[in-house]
Amino acid sequence: MADIIYTYHNSVYLNITNKCPCRCVFCIRDKADAIGEAENLFHETEPTTEEIKDAIDRFDFGGKDTAVFCGYGEPTNALDNLIKSAEYLKEKFPEIKLRLNTNGLSDLINERETVKEICAHFDSVSISLNDVSSEEYDKITRNIYPGKAYEAMLKFARYCVNEGVETRLSVVDVIGEEKIKKAKEIADSIGADFLCRKYDR
Numbered sequence: 001m002a003d004i005i006y007t008y009h010n011s012v013y014l015n016i017t018n019k020c021p022c023r024c025v026f027c028i029r030d031k032a033d034a035i036g037e038a039e040n041l042f043h044e045t046e047p048t049t050e051e052i053k054d055a056i057d058r059f060d061f062g063g064k065d066t067a068v069f070c071g072y073g074e075p076t077n078a079l080d081n082l083i084k085s086a087e088y089l090k091e092k093f094p095e096i097k098l099r100l101n102t103n104g105l106s107d108l109i110n111e112r113e114t115v116k117e118i119c120a121h122f123d124s125v126s127i128s129l130n131d132v133s134s135e136e137y138d139k140i141t142r143n144i145y146p147g148k149a150y151e152a153m154l155k156f157a158r159y160c161v162n163e164g165v166e167t168r169l170s171v172v173d174v175i176g177e178e179k180i181k182k183a184k185e186i187a188d189s190i191g192a193d194f195l196c197r198k199y200d201r
Contacts, residue, residue, distance in 0.1 A: 001043075001044070002015065002040045002041055002042055002043040002044070003015060003034065003038040003039060003040060003041055004016065004047055004051065004052055004055035005055045005056070005059045006034070006035075006036050006037055006038035006041070006071075007036055007037045008035055008036025008037070008038075009036070011064075011066060011068060012059070012061065012064050012066070012067045012068065013036070013067075013068045013069075013070050013071060014052070014055075014067060014068070014069045014070075014071065014075075014085065014089075015038070015041050015043075015070075015071020015072055015073070016047060016052055016069065016071060016073075016075055016078050016081050016082060016085060017043070017046055017047075017071070017073040017074070017075065017077050017078035017081070018041075018042055018043050018046070018071075018072050018073040019046070019073050019074065019077035019078065020073045020074040020077060020103070021074065021077070021103070021105055021108070021109060021143050021144045021145065021149075022074070022103055022105075022141040022142060022143045022144075023141070023142040023143075024128075024130070024140060024141050024142065025140055025142070026140075026172055026174055026199055028072075029041075029072050041071055041072040042072060046078065047081070048081070049080070049081050049084045049085065052081060052084075052085040052088075053084075053085060053088050056085065056088060056089055056092065057092075061093055061096060064096060065095070065096060065097060066096065066097045066098075066099060067089060067093075067096050067097075067098055067099070068098075068099045068100075068101055069082060069085075069086065069098070069099070069100050069101065070099075070100075070101030074102065074103050074105070074109070075100060075101070075102060076100075076102055076105070076106035076109055076110065076114065076118070077109055079106065079109075079110050079114060079117075079118075082100075082118075083117060083118070083121055086098055086100075086121040086122065087121055090121065097123040097124065098121065098122045098123050098124075099122065099123065099124045099125070099126060100118065100122045100124075100125045100126070101126045101128075102125065102126070102127055102128070102156075103127070103128050103130075103141070103143075103153065104127040104128065104152070104153035104154075104156040104157055105143065105145065105149055105152055105153060105156070106118065106156060107152055107155070107156060108145050108148065108149065108152050113159075115156060115159040115160055115163060116159075116163065118160075119160060119163040119164075119165045122165060123165065123166060124165060124166035124167070124168070125160045125165055125166070125167050125168070126167075126168045126169075126170055126195070127153065127156065127157045127160070127167065127168065127169050127170070127192075128141075128153075128169075128170055128171075129153070129157075129169040129170060129171050129183050129186065129187070130171060130172070130175075131150075131171070131175055131179065131183075132175075132179050132182040132183050132186060133150070134147065134149075134150035134151065136175075136179075137149065137150040137153075138150070140175070154186075154190070157169060157190055157192055158190045160192075161190055161191045161192055166193070167190075167191075167192040167193065168187075168192055168193040168194065168195055169183065169186065169187040169190075169192045169193070169194055169195075170194070170195040170196070170197055171183045171195075171196055171197070172196075172197050172198075172199050173196055173197065173198055173199055174199045180196050183196075184196075
């Protein structure tokens with residue numbers, strides 16, 4: 001059975017699905033079966049809500065102040081499990097801050113607006129901006145919603161900001177300095193924080 005909860009750089013992560021509408025050119029999934037202290041992050045079958053809750057019950061959260069929903073898949077692809085397990089985790093450990101790492105395509109994935117539902121359970125949301133135009137975004141993410149994904153992601157980010165949740169847009173440094181500067185301007189324009197992540201080669 002794959003790891004549902006794992007640690008990486010002393011942070012706790014929840015790996016609740018392997019489904020994702022993107023195949024990003026720099027995705028870690030193409031390089032290794034796991035990262036951090038996980039042994040395997042590829043689920044043979046998608047974990048159920050009860051299996052996720054059981055993993056939470058068995059994990060020692062002592063000394064941890066943040067838990068991040070981010071594994072080898074897009075967490076909002078398992079929206080019901082995401083909401084239920086976040087709610088359960090917060091009930092058990094109200095002192096722990098919850099962060100969602102997402103591609104921001106939840107509304108397309110679930111065919112409805114999902115921001116209010118998500119933001120009601122998370123303290124912060126980190127969204128992968130990836131690139132600075134729809135065309136380039138489609139190339140780098142190889143998503144299943146070409147021509148629609150980029151604007152949907154930005155709309156999701158703006159709505160998260162409007163909900164008052166700490167919101168961050170991120171890119172990977174492979175896009176180059178000029179685009180990184182433009183990406184920060186985009187983040188600034190919607191009131192989000194910005195992070196440029198170093199590509200792990």
